[in-house]
Amino acid sequence: MAVYTEVSDEELSAFAAQYDLGAVLSCKGIAEGVENSNFLLVTATGPYILTLYEKRTRREDLPFFLGLMEHLSEHGVDCPLPVHARDGQALRELCGRPAVIVTFLKGMWPRRIQPQHCAQLGEALARLHLAGAGFDRRRENALSLPGWQELFVKCADRTDEVRGGLRDMLAAELDDLAAHWPRDLPSGVIHADLFPDNVFFSGDRLSGLIDFYFACNDFLAYDIAICMNAWCFEADGAFNATKARLLLTHYQRVRPLSAEELKALPRLCRGSAVRFLLTRLYDWLNHPPGAFVRPKDPLEYLRKLRFHQSVRGIGDYGLDVTP
Amino acid sequence: MAVYTEVSDEELSAFAAQYDLGAVLSCKGIAEGVENSNFLLVTATGPYILTLYEKRTRREDLPFFLGLMEHLSEHGVDCPLPVHARDGQALRELCGRPAVIVTFLKGMWPRRIQPQHCAQLGEALARLHLAGAGFDRRRENALSLPGWQELFVKCADRTDEVRGGLRDMLAAELDDLAAHWPRDLPSGVIHADLFPDNVFFSGDRLSGLIDFYFACNDFLAYDIAICMNAWCFEADGAFNATKARLLLTHYQRVRPLSAEELKALPRLCRGSAVRFLLTRLYDWLNHPPGAFVRPKDPLEYLRKLRFHQSVRGIGDYGLDVTP
Numbered sequence: 039m040a041v042y043t044e045v046s047d048e049e050l051s052a053f054a055a056q057y058d059l060g061a062v063l064s065c066k067g068i069a070e071g072v073e074n075s076n077f078l079l080v081t082a083t084g085p086y087i088l089t090l091y092e093k094r095t096r097r098e099d100l101p102f103f104l105g106l107m108e109h110l111s112e113h114g115v116d117c118p119l120p121v122h123a124r125d126g127q128a129l130r131e132l133c134g135r136p137a138v139i140v141t142f143l144k145g146m147w148p149r150r151i152q153p154q155h156c157a158q159l160g161e162a163l164a165r166l167h168l169a170g171a172g173f174d175r176r177r178e179n180a181l182s183l184p185g186w187q188e189l190f191v192k193c194a195d196r197t198d199e200v201r202g203g204l205r206d207m208l209a210a211e212l213d214d215l216a217a218h219w220p221r222d223l224p225s226g227v228i229h230a231d232l233f234p235d236n237v238f239f240s241g242d243r244l245s246g247l248i249d250f251y252f253a254c255n256d257f258l259a260y261d262i263a264i265c266m267n268a269w270c271f272e273a274d275g276a277f278n279a280t281k282a283r284l285l286l287t288h289y290q291r292v293r294p295l296s297a298e299e300l301k302a303l304p305r306l307c308r309g310s311a312v313r314f315l316l317t318r319l320y321d322w323l324n325h326p327p328g329a330f331v332r333p334k335d336p337l338e339y340l341r342k343l344r345f346h347q348s349v350r351g352i353g354d355y356g357l358d359v360t361p
Numbered sequence: 362m363a364v365y366t367e368v369s370d371e372e373l374s375a376f377a378a379q380y381d382l383g384a385v386l387s388c389k390g391i392a393e394g395v396e397n398s399n400f401l402l403v404t405a406t407g408p409y410i411l412t413l414y415e416k417r418t419r420r421e422d423l424p425f426f427l428g429l430m431e432h433l434s435e436h437g438v439d440c441p442l443p444v445h446a447r448d449g450q451a452l453r454e455l456c457g458r459p460a461v462i463v464t465f466l467k468g469m470w471p472r473r474i475q476p477q478h479c480a481q482l483g484e485a486l487a488r489l490h491l492a493g494a495g496f497d498r499r500r501e502n503a504l505s506l507p508g509w510q511e512l513f514v515k516c517a518d519r520t521d522e523v524r525g526g527l528r529d530m531l532a533a534e535l536d537d538l539a540a541h542w543p544r545d546l547p548s549g550v551i552h553a554d555l556f557p558d559n560v561f562f563s564g565d566r567l568s569g570l571i572d573f574y575f576a577c578n579d580f581l582a583y584d585i586a587i588c589m590n591a592w593c594f595e596a597d598g599a600f601n602a603t604k605a606r607l608l609l610t611h612y613q614r615v616r617p618l619s620a621e622e623l624k625a626l627p628r629l630c631r632g633s634a635v636r637f638l639l640t641r642l643y644d645w646l647n648h649p650p651g652a653f654v655r656p657k658d659p660l661e662y663l664r665k666l667r668f669h670q671s672v673r674g675i676g677d678y679g680l681d682v683t684p
Contacts, residue, residue, distance in 0.1 A: 044472060045472075046471075046472035046473055047469045047470075047471055047472060047562065048473070050469070051564075061564070062469075063467040063468070063563070064408075064465070064466075064467050064468065064469060065469055066391045066392075066393060066401055067391065067392035067393060068389045068390065068391070068392060068401075069389070069390035069391060069392040070389060070390060078389055078391075078401055080408060080467070085387075085403060085408070142387070143387075144386040144387050144403070145386070145387065146370045146373070146385070146387060146388055147370075148369075148370055149367060149368075149369035149370060149371075150369055150371065239370065240386065241374075241384070
């Protein structure tokens with residue numbers, strides 16, 4: 039549920055007058071997303087999304103995010119396209135915050151994940167990875183191993199408030215990840231946050247990807263690991279190997295994975311589980327009482343981590359391991 | 362911020378298929394309103410609002426509310442119009458809740474109230490009162506004097522937690538209202554909740570009224586009193602007599618007020634201040650910790666009540682009192 043900034047009608051009219059979008063007919067805050075303020079803006083030329091970037095999105099990263107959306111869109115990925123004002127600029131300011139209008143993407147994110155959603159997700163993710171190849175900006179992943187270690191230091195003293203023994207378990211897992219994290223897998227631009235609410239379907243077909251505000255350069259297969267955690271577990275915590283198999287096989291129809299990538303997958307899944315466990319743990323321990331946004335349960339990712347720790351190989355992810 | 366119910370894409374598709382609105386292109390929760398869940402639904406034929414009625418809206422009242430919107434719309438009031446499905450029904454069920462699709466009203470509610478907003482509000486309110494005359498359903502105002510007394514009983518023990526002395530002050534005011542509440546003013550359908558976020562403007566012009574879910578039968582002038590409290594005080598608590606004068610004079614251009622109505626206005630304003638003070642007090646004392654919706658400050662209405670207690674006559678509301 040996210041609208042942190044109240045935009046007045048006067049401010050909005052002055053802002054919209056810088057674009058060739060026609061008169062503003064309506065602007066309503068959208069109850070989705072947690073990082074930024076999003077509005078559904080309807081003008082004489084149709085619906086758009088207006089985003090105001092709140093403090094957790096760093097201003098210096100915005101050219102990377104907006105440039106990436108333009109690059110991907112030019113290369114056939116269905117995603118929101120930043121709209122340029124008459125002066126050519128897409129990134130402007132509104133209510134003291136960086137602000138952008140992007141095109142409206144039809145579709146809804148799936149509330150109940152079906153296996154077919156995972157098949158289409160796999161294909162779209164591989165296309166995203168291929169399309170990102172020619173993008174000339176770089177952004178380090180602030181939430182990779184060094185970032186996790188930093189977060190853990192900030193949380194360590196209070197980690198056991200959430201679950202007894204969690205601190206020692208996480209310390210051991212971080213040591214293990216530091217010792218065994220892959221060094222040399224195919225890299226490129228990854229989405230890094232491709233949860234179901236960032237993937238739209240129109241009817242049965244995937245209609246586009248949104249929310250590129252964690253995108254960065256990292257191992258491409260790490261993006262798959264994030265999706266496996268976000269899409270292939272049931273509400274009761276059970277891993278759904280059918281969904282994982284469809285995700286992986288449909289990904290490979292577009293971009294085959296190397297033997298090294300497949301071998302690294304369980305470790306990448308553990309790292310991805312630790313990443314979301316730690317950011318959720320941090321938010322859980324640090325959200326103000328009565329906060330606007332209800333923090334997500336960190337322990338959901340502890341259960342996912344435990345599953346990946348128990349995996350013996352990619353056969354457990356539903357893949358056929360015969361050569 | 363209100364989306365209490367998560368609607369899945371499958372449920373929505375099945376629901377929308379009962380209407381002649383074309384395929385669903387998008388459906389996003391709206392971060393406005395506090396009582397019900399609202400979604401901006403975009404279909405092949407344009408934007409609509411989908412509302413799911415949550416537990417505070419009584420199911421048996423819905424035919425009154427929806428019938429009123431249709432009646433008002435037929436009589437020239439710009440307001441959302443319930444959309445009928447192919448079977449003729451407007452009121453349906455979705456996710457176990459009563460649900461309705463209404464037409465989309467262009468415009469935005471004014472974040473900074475200008476005097477001209479109050480002038481147009483006065484005119485629109487009077488037109489609403491005239492248009493309501495022929496509506497043949499009735500709904501008692503559950504939040505009039507007996508309702509306030511009930512709410513006070515529920516809050517009394519804890520009232521002084523909010524402000525020392527508030528309990529005695531409210532008890533005295535309720536006694537005073539019971540002794541002096543008008544008995545015989547012109548009555549009809551009132552909106553009863555016409556706060557700025559329920560009045561849309563498109564550019565400089567009032568484009569429509571929304572949210573009829575407190576509408577009921579009561580004194581018409583009581584609706585004016587609600588608007589005076591909601592529109593004519595500044596953020597610092599000061600009463601703006603210019604705004605009140607414009608509200609009242611523009612109302613009277615459409616529906617002149619009788620001498621009795623004008624004379625009763627200070628008392629009606631006190632009653633309206635008590636009504637919102639008590640409902641906010643109740644919500645303040647009873648909201649669960651970490652609740653979704655931040656409760657509104659009851660003391661804002663204590664300050665308004667104090668102002669109206671100090672009023673010597675309608676001259677203090679900016680009206681010319683010479684005969």
